[in-house]
Amino acid sequence: MNAQKGFTLIELMIVIAIIGILAAIAIPQYQNYIAKSQVSRVMSEVGSMRTATETCLNEGKDASACDFGWTTSNLLGATTKNLQGENLVATFNDDGSATLAAEFGGNAAATLTQADQNQLQWARSIDGTWTCSTNVLERYRPTGCSAALGTVDESEEDETDTPAE
Template sequence: MKAQMQKGFTLIELMIVVAIIGILAAIAIPQYQNYVAKSQVSRVMSETGALKTAIETCMMEGKDSSTDPVCDLGWTDSNLIGEGESEGFDTQDGLDVEISLADNTASVTATFGGNASAAINDETLAWTRSDTGTWACTTSVEAKYRPAGCGANEAEE
C-alpha cells in the first residue's frame, strides 16, 4: 500500500511567516507615516508658495490687507490646512495672508490641521517677503519632515 502524503504547512512554518510579517510591519508602518507627513508638508509648501505670484500682483496694483481686502488670490481650500484664524483676505481658516505696502513686505502663514498627519498637526509653514522682494520659507515642523528650501523658524534654532 502506498503511503498517503499529507500536503500543507506545519504550525511552525506558519508562525515563522507571521513573525516575519510582524517585523516588517513594525518597520514599514512608521516609515510610511513619516513619508506621508513629509509629503503633506511639501504639498502645503507648494500650495502656499503659489500665492506668491498673486500677492506680488496685488502689491503692484496697490492693494494690501489693511486697505483693500478684495484682492483675488485665487485660493482653493486645502484639506491639510485647518484651525486658526484667517485675517486680512478672504481665505480659509488656518491660512493668514498679510500684505503691507508701507513696508513693502508680505507673509503667508498656514497652520496644519484638517486631514494633516498627527505628527504635523498644529504646526505652521510660512512664506515671508522681505522689503527687497525676496521670499523665504520657514516652518515649525520637525527637521525630518521639513522639505528642501524651507528652514526652521528662528524661535526653534
C-alpha cells in the same frame, strides 16, 4: 506512505512572525513619509500664491481685497475659499513686505497639528525676495524651508508618537 499535504503549524507561525516584523518597520516609515509629503504639499500650495501677492502689492491692494485664486485645502482645515481664514492668513505691510502664513489642520498628519509644530510661512522682504520657514520637526521639513519659526528638538520627542494618515 504518508505525504505531507500542507504547511505545519510552526511554518505558518514563522511566516506570520516575519510579516509582523516587516509591518512593525514599514508602517512608521510610511507615516513619516506621509507627513513629509504633506508639508511639501502645503509649501507648494501656499507658495503658488506668491505671484498673486506680488500683483496685489504692485497694484497697491490690501490683502483682504486681493484675489489669490485660492482653492480649499484639506491639510489646512479650510472649508471655504476664504484666504483670510483661521489656518491661512495673508498680511501686507506698508513697507512692501508680506507674509503668507499657514497652519496645519484638517486631514494633516497628527504630528503636524501639534500646537508648537504646525506652521509654515512664506515671507516677502522689502527687496522682493521670498523665503519659506516652518517650525515642523526637521525630519518633515522640505528642502528650501528653514526652521526660522522656531526649532523643535527631536531628542525630546517621544519616539512612539507617529503621525496618523
